Amino acid sequence: MEIKGLQQVETTIDFRCDLCGDSCKQETGVTQSLEFGTLNANWGYASKHDGESYNIHFCEDCFFQTLANLREARRGIRMFDQDFDPLAGTETDPLAEK
Numbered sequence: 001m002e003i004k005g006l007q008q009v010e011t012t013i014d015f016r017c018d019l020c021g022d023s024c025k026q027e028t029g030v031t032q033s034l035e036f037g038t039l040n041a042n043w044g045y046a047s048k049h050d051g052e053s054y055n056i057h058f059c060e061d062c063f064f065q066t067l068a069n070l071r072e073a074r075r076g077i078r079m080f081d082q083d084f085d086p087l088a089g090t091e092t093d094p095l096a097e098k
Contacts, residue, residue: 017059019080024059037063
């Protein structure tokens, strides 16, 4: 026997960028989508931040600006290393441009 009825279901309808506050909802014609990037961290027992967790949402512009800042910070940290090669490992590097 099939019994039908309406149920109310909670769903995510938008994210706000945690950096600039803009909506991550993209509307093109008749379609809508949520376009966002995330930065996640869950710190464990051996960490100085034990038990802390972070889930940060970025709009597209802020995500790629943050990614550029991370790349520049890493380049500055490693610039004078003896074995630093800015092009090495770009296929497996999570900060490399795709």
